[in-house]
């Protein structure tokens with residue numbers, strides 16, 4: 001029971017998925033909530049870019065995985081995703097391009113998937129069934145017993161089901177080793193390891209626990225919200241507003257006023273406003289190292305420089321004045337060596353010599369994102385953080401990517417481009433105060449999982465709780481939504497004590 005019945009005032013810093021989720025849960029918990037966002041638009045890395053030529057680009061996420069997490073968020077407020085946006089199941093879910101005439105289409109139907117595996121490697125359909133049985137178990141335990149926990153103490157994980165399944169969860173085996181036990185064919189290995197790349201680490205450094213992502217992608221399906229990912233942002237904003245949340249855009253938080261180890265006021269360029277509690281849902285490093293005075297910081301600069309960040313990215317948003325026959329919605333260009341590119345991201349950070357890249361063409365599914373007869377193309381090349389991203393380097397990689405894209409598609413694309421914008425390391429830093437220019441937060445390596453992630457709390461600042469992709473449970477949209485929920489619960493518990 002709260003000591004005071006007064007309505008508690010909460011500030012949320014950042015309006016990405018973590019901030020939107022935290023704000024909604026706090027308002028539902030009876031608080032008066034205000035969200036401060038640095039940028040003009042709500043949504044953080046999932047903002048949308050609308051151009052005068054009629055293109056509508058999702059600036060960040062494009063893979064809608066783990067639909068159950070979105071459903072849980074909306075149902076907690078009495079809604080379903082379908083009340084706000086239409087989801088389409090993609091089929092094929094995605095294609096992996098190993099060479100010009102060497103393409104793997106990953107079908108949405110499980111039977112077709114088993115058939116595909118069996119054709120590539122006899123016996124692998126049964127291997128896939130066994131693999132997915134384990135992945136299903138890990139996903140169930142992961143969702144029910146792991147990810148909705150604040151990761152403050154090992155005791156949280158001492159429940160009977162977790163302890164019983166501790167070996168089956170394979171926290172200490174690498175995903176790479178795990179995949180190789182089941183599949184010998186390099187293409188099947190690549191297909192099974194690819195979801196780990198979402199977790200921002202090499203499959204060798206990712207615990208096999210994360211084969212739960214194979215369950216998420218292959219069994220739960222790859223979906224697309226019609227109108228783009230920002231439909232999800234708009235929906236969550238509406239949910240928050242219906243709970244009474246207020247949003248202030250173009251109003252970055254610049255610091256705090258503190259009394260006795262608590263934040264009393266949140267400062268922006270326009271006001272210093274009194275609050276009872278704060279959710280830090282902008283990049284953790286920015287809040288901790290730039291908004292808090294040194295004596296209130298939990299972590300040192302040494303700590304931060306020893307973290308393994310998920311990659312940054314070189315992105316191109318491109319409008320094309322014609323249809324490109326060979327492209328599907330999600331196209332993964334794995335026609336170069338994945339290990340060599342990964343090494344140049346994590347081990348010897350540098351611009352890659354032979355990069356892999358990803359092309360998303362939402363206009364294959366959605367007529368509203370490009371003018372009739374045009375394509376909406378998003379190209380992403382994963383990249384080490386903190387690299388110098390001068391315009392001429394970006395352009396060099398654009399030419400390299402276009403050569404491979406045109407060669408694969410067997411048609412001229414360059415001469416049909418009527419919109420092009422690049423986005424890279426320095427844009428992530430400038431737009432989101434992103435640590436090192438990371439795109440997806442912190443890598444999910446074993447040493448950066450659960451209680452080993454930057455903590456959701458800071459004992460030196462009792463009423464500040466962190467959310468977002470640098471803390472638990474990790475990178476990606478569903479984890480960001482979960483993180484906002486977990487941080488909101490922690491703050492609500494704290495408010496009960498004041």
Ligand SMILES: Cc1cc2nc3c(=O)[nH]c(=O)nc-3n(C[C@H](O)[C@H](O)[C@H](O)COP(=O)(O)OP(=O)(O)OC[C@H]3O[C@@H](n4cnc5c(N)ncnc54)[C@H](O)[C@@H]3O)c2cc1C
Pocket residue numbers: 013014015016017018019036037038039043044045046059060061062063064065251252253254281282283286313315380431432433439440441467468469470475476477478480
């Ligand atoms: C290119 C790209 C592709 C991706 N693809 C996928 C995908 O397909 N599927 C998937 O699930 N995930 C994907 N991700 C990851 C996913 O988008 C992120 O992990 C998630 O959106 C992070 O949400 P967040 O709320 O933690 O952070 P953010 O979205 O970054 O939100 C933080 C907000 O804080 C604001 N802010 C910063 N400083 C301040 C300040 N001082 N005051 C006020 N506001 C401030 C920022 O402007 C930002 O709006 C992708 C990310 C990128 C960049």
